Amino acid sequence: MKRRDFLKGCLIGGAAASLGAPSKSWAVGSFEGYPDAMGVLVDTTRCIGCRSCEAACNKEQKLPEPDVPFDDTSVFKEKRRTTEKAYTVVNRYEANDGQKPPYRKMQCMHCNEPGCLTSCFVNAYTKTKEGAVIYNGNVCVGCKTCMVACPFNIPAYSYSSAFDPLVKKCIFCYHTRLKFGKPPACVEICPQEALTFGLRSDLIKLGHERIRQTPDRYVDHIYGEKEMGGTSWLYLSRVPADQIGLDTTIGNEPVISNVKDFLGMVPMVLTIWPALFSGIHLLATRNKDHGDDHHNHSEQEGDKK
Amino acid sequence: MQTKGFWLAGVLVVLLLAAVPDTSRGISVPDMITLNTQSKLYEPFKFDHAKHIQLTKECSNCHHHTTGTLVQEPNCVRCHRNSSETKVVSCRGCHQADPFTAVAIKERDPKIYHNDMPSLKAAMHRNCITCHEKMKGPTGCQDCHKRSKEGDALYNSGAYTPKNKPAKGEHGGH
Incomplete structure:
Protein backbone atom coordinates (compact mmCIF):
# COMPACT_ATOMS: atom_id res chain seq x y z
CA MET A 1 0.00 0.00 0.00
CA LYS A 2 2.73 2.40 0.81
CA ARG A 3 4.40 1.87 -2.54
CA ARG A 4 1.11 2.38 -4.31
CA ASP A 5 0.54 5.68 -2.48
CA PHE A 6 3.94 6.86 -3.51
CA LEU A 7 3.33 6.06 -7.18
CA LYS A 8 -0.07 7.74 -7.05
CA GLY A 9 1.50 10.84 -5.56
CA CYS A 10 4.09 10.90 -8.30
CA LEU A 11 1.47 10.61 -11.01
CA ILE A 12 -0.69 13.39 -9.58
CA GLY A 13 2.33 15.63 -9.10
CA GLY A 14 3.56 14.95 -12.61
CA ALA A 15 0.17 15.63 -14.14
CA ALA A 16 -0.09 18.92 -12.25
CA ALA A 17 3.37 19.95 -13.41
CA SER A 18 2.71 19.03 -17.02
CA LEU A 19 -0.56 20.98 -17.03
CA GLY A 20 0.90 23.99 -15.27
CA ALA A 21 4.06 24.45 -17.30
CA PRO A 22 2.67 24.92 -20.82
CA SER A 23 0.18 27.59 -19.75
CA LYS A 24 3.06 29.51 -18.21
CA SER A 25 5.13 29.34 -21.38
CA TRP A 26 2.19 30.50 -23.50
CA ALA A 27 2.07 33.61 -21.38
CA VAL A 28 5.77 34.16 -21.98
CA GLY A 29 5.29 33.88 -25.76
CA SER A 30 2.88 36.81 -25.83
CA PHE A 31 5.14 39.20 -23.92
CA GLY A 251 7.10 35.67 -39.20
CA ASN A 252 5.75 37.40 -36.14
CA GLU A 253 6.16 34.60 -33.64
CA PRO A 254 9.17 34.81 -31.34
CA VAL A 255 11.56 31.88 -31.12
CA ILE A 256 10.07 30.82 -27.80
CA SER A 257 6.75 30.04 -29.51
CA ASN A 258 8.49 27.32 -31.48
CA VAL A 259 9.89 25.64 -28.42
CA LYS A 260 7.22 26.27 -25.79
CA ASP A 261 5.37 23.03 -26.57
CA PHE A 262 8.57 21.09 -26.23
CA LEU A 263 9.62 22.96 -23.09
CA GLY A 264 6.15 22.37 -21.64
CA MET A 265 6.75 18.66 -22.04
CA VAL A 266 10.02 18.68 -20.13
CA PRO A 267 8.50 18.69 -16.61
CA MET A 268 6.07 15.99 -17.67
CA VAL A 269 8.84 13.83 -19.04
CA LEU A 270 10.96 14.40 -15.98
CA THR A 271 8.23 13.71 -13.44
CA ILE A 272 5.64 11.42 -15.00
CA TRP A 273 7.85 9.20 -17.08
CA PRO A 274 10.10 7.90 -14.28
CA ALA A 275 7.09 7.22 -12.09
CA LEU A 276 5.04 5.73 -14.91
CA PHE A 277 7.72 3.43 -16.21
CA SER A 278 8.87 2.46 -12.72
CA GLY A 279 5.25 1.59 -11.99
CA ILE A 280 4.88 -0.43 -15.20
CA HIS A 281 8.13 -2.17 -14.49
CA LEU A 282 7.12 -2.94 -10.96
CA LEU A 283 3.68 -4.14 -12.03
CA ALA A 284 5.15 -6.26 -14.80
CA THR A 285 7.64 -7.89 -12.49
CA ARG A 286 5.36 -7.98 -9.47
CA ASN A 287 3.94 -11.47 -9.88
CA LYS A 288 7.30 -12.83 -10.80
CA ASP A 289 8.89 -11.26 -7.74
CA HIS A 290 6.11 -12.44 -5.49
CA GLY A 291 6.14 -15.87 -7.06
CA ASP A 292 9.85 -16.13 -6.45
CA ASP A 293 9.50 -14.79 -2.96
CA HIS A 294 6.69 -17.16 -2.27
CA HIS A 295 8.57 -20.02 -3.81
CA ASN A 296 11.70 -19.26 -1.89
CA HIS A 297 9.71 -18.70 1.24
CA SER A 298 7.90 -22.02 0.94
CA GLU A 299 11.14 -23.72 0.04
CA GLN A 300 12.71 -22.27 3.11
CA GLU A 301 9.72 -23.31 5.11
CA GLY A 302 9.89 -26.73 3.53
CA ASP A 303 13.55 -26.95 4.36
CA LYS A 304 12.74 -26.05 7.92
CA LYS A 305 10.16 -28.71 8.05
CA MET B 1 31.54 59.50 -23.67
CA GLN B 2 34.27 61.11 -25.65
CA THR B 3 32.26 61.37 -28.82
CA LYS B 4 29.36 62.85 -26.93
CA GLY B 5 31.65 65.63 -25.76
CA PHE B 6 32.80 66.18 -29.30
CA TRP B 7 29.35 66.53 -30.67
CA LEU B 8 28.05 68.65 -27.84
CA ALA B 9 30.93 71.05 -28.34
CA GLY B 10 30.27 71.10 -32.06
CA VAL B 11 26.59 71.60 -31.63
CA LEU B 12 27.11 74.43 -29.15
CA VAL B 13 29.23 76.27 -31.65
CA VAL B 14 26.70 75.70 -34.34
CA LEU B 15 24.12 77.11 -31.94
CA LEU B 16 26.13 80.26 -31.53
CA LEU B 17 26.81 80.75 -35.18
CA ALA B 18 23.81 79.41 -37.01
CA ALA B 19 21.69 82.51 -36.53
CA VAL B 20 20.95 83.94 -39.92
CA PRO B 21 18.99 87.16 -39.71
CA ASP B 22 16.13 87.90 -41.97
CA THR B 23 16.86 89.93 -45.10
CA SER B 24 13.37 91.27 -45.51
CA ARG B 25 13.50 93.11 -42.22
CA GLY B 26 16.70 94.85 -43.10
CA ILE B 27 18.77 93.08 -40.52
CA SER B 28 22.28 92.54 -41.78
CA VAL B 29 22.67 89.21 -43.45
CA PRO B 30 26.07 87.64 -42.84
CA ASP B 31 28.03 86.85 -45.97
CA MET B 32 30.22 84.33 -44.21
CA ILE B 33 29.42 82.21 -41.21
CA THR B 34 32.07 80.18 -39.44
CA LEU B 35 30.61 76.91 -38.29
CA ASN B 36 32.01 74.12 -36.19
CA THR B 37 34.64 76.28 -34.41
CA GLN B 38 34.87 74.06 -31.35
CA SER B 39 34.04 70.68 -32.81
CA LYS B 40 36.59 68.04 -31.92
CA LEU B 41 36.04 65.70 -34.85
CA TYR B 42 35.99 68.28 -37.62
CA GLU B 43 37.79 71.58 -38.18
CA PRO B 44 35.86 74.85 -38.32
CA PHE B 45 34.80 75.92 -41.77
CA LYS B 46 33.44 79.01 -43.44
CA PHE B 47 29.94 78.74 -44.81
CA ASP B 48 29.57 81.11 -47.74
CA HIS B 49 26.08 82.40 -47.02
CA ALA B 50 26.23 85.08 -49.73
CA LYS B 51 27.09 82.53 -52.39
CA HIS B 52 24.21 80.32 -51.34
CA ILE B 53 21.82 83.25 -51.46
CA GLN B 54 22.99 83.94 -55.00
CA LEU B 55 22.63 80.33 -56.01
CA THR B 56 19.20 79.63 -54.64
CA LYS B 57 17.68 83.15 -54.53
CA GLU B 58 14.90 81.77 -52.35
CA CYS B 59 15.39 81.97 -48.59
CA SER B 60 12.69 79.41 -47.89
CA ASN B 61 14.63 76.71 -49.72
CA CYS B 62 16.72 76.44 -46.60
CA HIS B 63 14.74 78.37 -44.01
CA HIS B 64 11.48 76.49 -44.66
CA HIS B 65 8.62 78.89 -44.12
CA THR B 66 10.26 81.16 -41.55
CA THR B 67 11.38 83.69 -44.16
CA GLY B 68 10.98 84.17 -47.89
CA THR B 69 8.05 82.30 -49.42
CA LEU B 70 5.67 81.30 -46.68
CA VAL B 71 3.99 77.98 -45.99
CA GLN B 72 3.03 76.00 -49.09
CA GLU B 73 3.26 72.40 -47.96
CA PRO B 74 -0.37 71.18 -48.09
CA ASN B 75 -0.10 69.42 -44.77
CA CYS B 76 1.26 72.55 -43.05
CA VAL B 77 -1.15 74.93 -44.77
CA ARG B 78 -4.03 73.34 -42.89
CA CYS B 79 -2.91 75.28 -39.81
CA HIS B 80 -0.38 77.78 -41.09
CA ARG B 81 -2.23 79.34 -44.04
CA ASN B 82 -1.99 82.78 -42.49
CA SER B 83 1.24 82.36 -40.57
CA SER B 84 3.65 85.22 -41.13
CA GLU B 85 7.44 85.24 -41.11
CA THR B 86 8.91 84.30 -37.78
CA LYS B 87 11.04 86.51 -35.58
CA VAL B 88 13.81 83.94 -35.41
CA VAL B 89 14.87 82.36 -38.68
CA SER B 90 18.03 80.65 -37.49
CA CYS B 91 18.15 76.87 -37.43
CA ARG B 92 18.71 76.81 -33.70
CA GLY B 93 15.57 78.87 -33.18
CA CYS B 94 13.57 75.66 -33.59
CA HIS B 95 15.94 72.71 -33.78
CA GLN B 96 17.20 71.28 -30.49
CA ALA B 97 20.88 70.66 -29.93
CA ASP B 98 20.32 67.41 -28.07
CA PRO B 99 16.99 65.73 -28.83
CA PHE B 100 17.67 62.50 -26.95
CA THR B 101 18.06 63.62 -23.35
CA ALA B 102 15.80 61.91 -20.82
CA VAL B 103 13.80 65.14 -20.47
CA ALA B 104 13.42 65.61 -24.22
CA ILE B 105 12.24 62.03 -24.65
CA LYS B 106 9.75 62.39 -21.81
CA GLU B 107 8.33 65.50 -23.43
CA ARG B 108 8.08 63.84 -26.84
CA ASP B 109 4.33 63.54 -27.05
CA PRO B 110 3.29 61.43 -30.04
CA LYS B 111 -0.09 63.17 -30.11
CA ILE B 112 1.16 66.67 -30.86
CA TYR B 113 2.43 68.18 -34.10
CA HIS B 114 6.10 69.03 -34.69
CA ASN B 115 7.21 66.26 -32.34
CA ASP B 116 9.41 64.71 -35.00
CA MET B 117 11.70 67.68 -35.54
CA PRO B 118 15.29 66.70 -36.32
CA SER B 119 18.11 67.85 -34.07
CA LEU B 120 20.16 70.89 -35.07
CA LYS B 121 22.96 68.74 -36.38
CA ALA B 122 20.60 66.56 -38.42
CA ALA B 123 18.62 69.56 -39.67
CA MET B 124 21.74 71.16 -41.10
CA HIS B 125 23.17 67.97 -42.57
CA ARG B 126 19.89 66.91 -44.15
CA ASN B 127 19.14 70.37 -45.47
CA CYS B 128 22.60 70.76 -46.99
CA ILE B 129 23.14 67.23 -48.29
CA THR B 130 19.66 66.83 -49.79
CA CYS B 131 20.05 70.06 -51.73
CA HIS B 132 23.67 69.37 -52.68
CA GLU B 133 22.61 66.04 -54.15
CA LYS B 134 19.96 67.78 -56.20
CA MET B 135 22.21 70.66 -57.28
CA LYS B 136 25.27 68.43 -57.79
CA GLY B 137 27.11 70.14 -54.96
CA PRO B 138 29.74 68.46 -52.81
CA THR B 139 28.37 65.77 -50.48
CA GLY B 140 31.44 64.19 -48.87
CA CYS B 141 32.03 64.81 -45.16
CA GLN B 142 35.37 66.50 -45.75
CA ASP B 143 34.10 68.51 -48.70
CA CYS B 144 32.56 70.87 -46.13
CA HIS B 145 34.46 70.28 -42.92
CA LYS B 146 37.98 68.92 -42.78
CA ARG B 147 38.47 66.24 -40.20
CA SER B 148 40.62 66.98 -37.16
CA LYS B 149 43.33 64.78 -35.68
CA GLU B 150 40.86 63.49 -33.13
CA GLY B 151 38.43 62.82 -35.94
CA ASP B 152 41.10 60.83 -37.75
CA ALA B 153 41.59 58.79 -34.58
CA LEU B 154 37.87 58.04 -34.32
CA TYR B 155 37.61 57.05 -37.97
CA ASN B 156 40.96 55.21 -37.95
CA SER B 157 41.92 57.32 -40.92
CA GLY B 158 44.76 59.62 -41.96
CA ALA B 159 47.67 59.10 -39.56
CA TYR B 160 45.60 56.48 -37.76
CA THR B 161 45.01 54.29 -40.81
CA PRO B 162 45.37 50.64 -39.78
CA LYS B 163 48.65 49.09 -40.85
CA ASN B 164 48.23 46.30 -43.34
CA LYS B 165 47.56 43.27 -41.28
CA PRO B 166 47.68 39.61 -42.30
CA ALA B 167 44.43 38.34 -43.72
CA LYS B 168 44.14 35.93 -40.82
CA GLY B 169 41.08 36.69 -38.76
CA GLU B 170 39.91 39.24 -41.26
CA HIS B 171 36.50 37.71 -41.34
CA GLY B 172 36.63 36.74 -37.70
CA GLY B 173 33.48 36.04 -35.83
CA HIS B 174 32.04 33.39 -38.07
Missing part, protein backbone atom coordinates in the same frame (compact mmCIF):
# COMPACT_ATOMS: atom_id res chain seq x y z
CA GLU A 32 5.07 42.54 -25.70
CA GLY A 33 8.05 44.19 -24.08
CA TYR A 34 8.63 46.26 -20.98
CA PRO A 35 6.49 49.41 -20.92
CA ASP A 36 9.45 51.77 -20.57
CA ALA A 37 11.67 49.91 -23.00
CA MET A 38 13.69 52.16 -25.25
CA GLY A 39 14.30 51.58 -28.90
CA VAL A 40 15.80 53.06 -32.03
CA LEU A 41 13.89 53.86 -35.19
CA VAL A 42 16.24 53.39 -38.14
CA ASP A 43 15.04 55.50 -41.06
CA THR A 44 17.00 53.97 -43.93
CA THR A 45 15.77 56.72 -46.26
CA ARG A 46 18.00 59.13 -44.33
CA CYS A 47 21.16 57.03 -44.17
CA ILE A 48 23.98 58.29 -46.39
CA GLY A 49 26.37 55.41 -45.68
CA CYS A 50 28.99 57.52 -43.89
CA ARG A 51 29.82 54.68 -41.46
CA SER A 52 30.15 57.10 -38.54
CA CYS A 53 28.00 54.74 -36.46
CA GLU A 54 30.54 51.97 -37.03
CA ALA A 55 33.39 54.23 -35.91
CA ALA A 56 31.54 55.43 -32.81
CA CYS A 57 30.60 51.84 -31.87
CA ASN A 58 34.19 50.72 -32.28
CA LYS A 59 35.47 53.35 -29.85
CA GLU A 60 32.59 53.16 -27.38
CA GLN A 61 32.84 49.39 -27.04
CA LYS A 62 36.66 49.46 -27.19
CA LEU A 63 36.70 47.04 -30.10
CA PRO A 64 39.89 46.11 -31.96
CA GLU A 65 41.29 48.29 -34.72
CA PRO A 66 39.39 47.78 -37.98
CA ASP A 67 41.03 46.34 -41.09
CA VAL A 68 40.30 49.47 -43.11
CA PRO A 69 39.47 53.05 -42.02
CA PHE A 70 35.87 53.84 -41.18
CA ASP A 71 35.68 56.39 -43.99
CA ASP A 72 36.61 53.76 -46.58
CA THR A 73 33.55 53.14 -48.75
CA SER A 74 35.12 50.21 -50.61
CA VAL A 75 33.63 47.97 -47.91
CA PHE A 76 30.26 48.42 -49.61
CA LYS A 77 31.40 46.17 -52.44
CA GLU A 78 30.40 43.20 -50.37
CA LYS A 79 27.62 42.51 -47.90
CA ARG A 80 29.16 42.44 -44.48
CA ARG A 81 27.72 41.08 -41.28
CA THR A 82 28.38 41.70 -37.61
CA THR A 83 31.53 40.16 -36.17
CA GLU A 84 33.37 40.01 -32.85
CA LYS A 85 35.22 43.13 -34.03
CA ALA A 86 32.22 45.05 -35.33
CA TYR A 87 28.93 45.06 -33.47
CA THR A 88 27.33 47.12 -36.20
CA VAL A 89 27.92 47.32 -39.94
CA VAL A 90 26.31 49.37 -42.72
CA ASN A 91 25.60 47.69 -46.03
CA ARG A 92 24.67 49.20 -49.37
CA TYR A 93 21.92 47.64 -51.45
CA GLU A 94 20.87 48.06 -55.03
CA ALA A 95 17.81 50.10 -55.88
CA ASN A 96 15.73 48.32 -58.52
CA ASP A 97 14.07 51.55 -59.62
CA GLY A 98 17.23 53.45 -60.55
CA GLN A 99 17.06 55.66 -57.48
CA LYS A 100 20.05 56.15 -55.23
CA PRO A 101 21.04 52.94 -53.45
CA PRO A 102 19.66 52.47 -49.94
CA TYR A 103 21.97 51.80 -47.02
CA ARG A 104 21.07 49.79 -43.96
CA LYS A 105 22.83 49.66 -40.63
CA MET A 106 22.63 46.28 -38.97
CA GLN A 107 23.17 45.38 -35.32
CA CYS A 108 21.35 43.40 -32.66
CA MET A 109 17.61 44.04 -32.98
CA HIS A 110 17.11 43.67 -29.21
CA CYS A 111 14.00 41.49 -29.49
CA ASN A 112 11.21 41.64 -26.94
CA GLU A 113 11.46 37.85 -26.78
CA PRO A 114 15.06 37.19 -27.75
CA GLY A 115 15.81 33.88 -29.42
CA CYS A 116 19.34 33.96 -28.00
CA LEU A 117 17.95 34.29 -24.48
CA THR A 118 15.46 31.49 -25.07
CA SER A 119 18.15 29.17 -26.36
CA CYS A 120 20.80 29.90 -23.72
CA PHE A 121 20.95 27.09 -21.19
CA VAL A 122 23.19 28.94 -18.75
CA ASN A 123 21.03 32.08 -18.75
CA ALA A 124 23.87 34.28 -19.98
CA TYR A 125 21.40 36.64 -21.67
CA THR A 126 19.16 39.22 -20.02
CA LYS A 127 16.48 41.46 -21.52
CA THR A 128 16.74 44.58 -19.36
CA LYS A 129 13.77 46.78 -18.57
CA GLU A 130 15.40 49.48 -20.72
CA GLY A 131 15.05 47.16 -23.69
CA ALA A 132 18.65 46.02 -24.15
CA VAL A 133 19.57 42.38 -24.62
CA ILE A 134 22.83 41.99 -22.73
CA TYR A 135 24.89 38.96 -21.87
CA ASN A 136 27.09 37.82 -19.03
CA GLY A 137 30.39 36.59 -20.43
CA ASN A 138 31.32 35.06 -17.10
CA VAL A 139 28.74 32.30 -17.37
CA CYS A 140 28.89 31.87 -21.17
CA VAL A 141 30.32 28.46 -21.98
CA GLY A 142 30.73 29.24 -25.67
CA CYS A 143 28.23 26.68 -26.93
CA LYS A 144 27.12 29.02 -29.78
CA THR A 145 23.49 27.91 -29.55
CA CYS A 146 22.44 31.57 -29.53
CA MET A 147 24.16 32.08 -32.88
CA VAL A 148 21.93 29.38 -34.33
CA ALA A 149 18.82 30.61 -32.54
CA CYS A 150 19.11 34.27 -33.58
CA PRO A 151 16.78 34.90 -36.54
CA PHE A 152 18.83 37.96 -37.51
CA ASN A 153 22.25 36.21 -37.51
CA ILE A 154 23.71 38.71 -35.07
CA PRO A 155 25.77 37.07 -32.31
CA ALA A 156 29.38 36.61 -33.37
CA TYR A 157 32.00 34.44 -31.78
CA SER A 158 35.48 35.41 -30.63
CA TYR A 159 37.30 32.48 -32.17
CA SER A 160 40.53 34.46 -31.94
CA SER A 161 40.51 34.18 -28.17
CA ALA A 162 41.26 30.55 -27.37
CA PHE A 163 41.08 30.87 -23.61
CA ASP A 164 38.14 33.18 -23.23
CA PRO A 165 35.65 32.11 -25.87
CA LEU A 166 32.79 34.54 -25.88
CA VAL A 167 29.82 35.41 -27.96
CA LYS A 168 29.93 39.08 -28.93
CA LYS A 169 27.17 41.38 -30.10
CA CYS A 170 25.69 44.87 -29.78
CA ILE A 171 24.49 45.50 -26.23
CA PHE A 172 22.71 48.82 -26.93
CA CYS A 173 25.62 50.53 -25.08
CA TYR A 174 23.82 49.35 -21.95
CA HIS A 175 26.61 49.63 -19.40
CA THR A 176 27.99 52.97 -20.52
CA ARG A 177 24.92 54.79 -21.82
CA LEU A 178 21.47 53.22 -21.92
CA LYS A 179 21.48 52.47 -18.19
CA PHE A 180 21.91 56.21 -17.58
CA GLY A 181 19.16 57.21 -19.99
CA LYS A 182 21.56 58.16 -22.77
CA PRO A 183 21.30 57.09 -26.41
CA PRO A 184 23.82 54.60 -27.79
CA ALA A 185 26.99 55.98 -29.39
CA CYS A 186 25.83 55.24 -32.94
CA VAL A 187 22.67 57.31 -32.48
CA GLU A 188 24.58 60.23 -31.06
CA ILE A 189 27.12 60.44 -33.87
CA CYS A 190 24.68 59.98 -36.77
CA PRO A 191 24.80 63.26 -38.73
CA GLN A 192 21.49 62.61 -40.45
CA GLU A 193 19.47 61.43 -37.47
CA ALA A 194 18.74 58.31 -39.44
CA LEU A 195 18.64 56.81 -35.97
CA THR A 196 15.96 58.14 -33.63
CA PHE A 197 16.21 57.13 -29.99
CA GLY A 198 13.14 57.02 -27.78
CA LEU A 199 10.51 54.93 -26.04
CA ARG A 200 9.72 51.98 -28.30
CA SER A 201 6.01 52.71 -28.00
CA ASP A 202 6.58 56.33 -29.11
CA LEU A 203 8.83 55.29 -31.99
CA ILE A 204 6.15 53.05 -33.45
CA LYS A 205 3.71 55.97 -33.46
CA LEU A 206 6.41 58.22 -34.86
CA GLY A 207 7.19 55.76 -37.62
CA HIS A 208 3.56 55.40 -38.66
CA GLU A 209 3.22 59.18 -38.62
CA ARG A 210 6.21 59.57 -40.96
CA ILE A 211 4.63 57.05 -43.32
CA ARG A 212 1.28 58.83 -43.14
CA GLN A 213 2.74 62.28 -43.79
CA THR A 214 5.12 61.25 -46.58
CA PRO A 215 3.64 58.08 -48.08
CA ASP A 216 5.80 58.38 -51.21
CA ARG A 217 8.93 58.12 -49.14
CA TYR A 218 8.18 54.84 -47.38
CA VAL A 219 6.83 51.34 -47.72
CA ASP A 220 3.85 51.19 -45.35
CA HIS A 221 5.53 48.90 -42.86
CA ILE A 222 7.72 49.22 -39.78
CA TYR A 223 10.04 46.24 -39.74
CA GLY A 224 10.41 45.07 -36.15
CA GLU A 225 7.03 46.28 -34.93
CA LYS A 226 5.70 42.73 -35.08
CA GLU A 227 8.52 40.60 -36.51
CA MET A 228 9.66 37.86 -34.13
CA GLY A 229 7.27 39.16 -31.48
CA GLY A 230 8.59 42.72 -31.84
CA THR A 231 12.08 44.20 -31.61
CA SER A 232 13.48 47.30 -29.89
CA TRP A 233 15.19 48.38 -33.09
CA LEU A 234 12.75 49.30 -35.86
CA TYR A 235 13.26 49.98 -39.55
CA LEU A 236 11.61 52.31 -42.03
CA SER A 237 12.44 51.88 -45.70
CA ARG A 238 11.65 53.22 -49.14
CA VAL A 239 11.90 49.74 -50.64
CA PRO A 240 10.44 46.46 -49.35
CA ALA A 241 12.38 45.13 -46.36
CA ASP A 242 13.75 42.10 -48.19
CA GLN A 243 15.51 44.41 -50.66
CA ILE A 244 17.66 45.85 -47.88
CA GLY A 245 18.63 42.48 -46.48
CA LEU A 246 15.92 42.15 -43.84
CA ASP A 247 14.43 38.67 -43.57
CA THR A 248 10.71 38.88 -44.28
CA THR A 249 10.14 35.15 -43.88
CA ILE A 250 10.71 34.96 -40.14
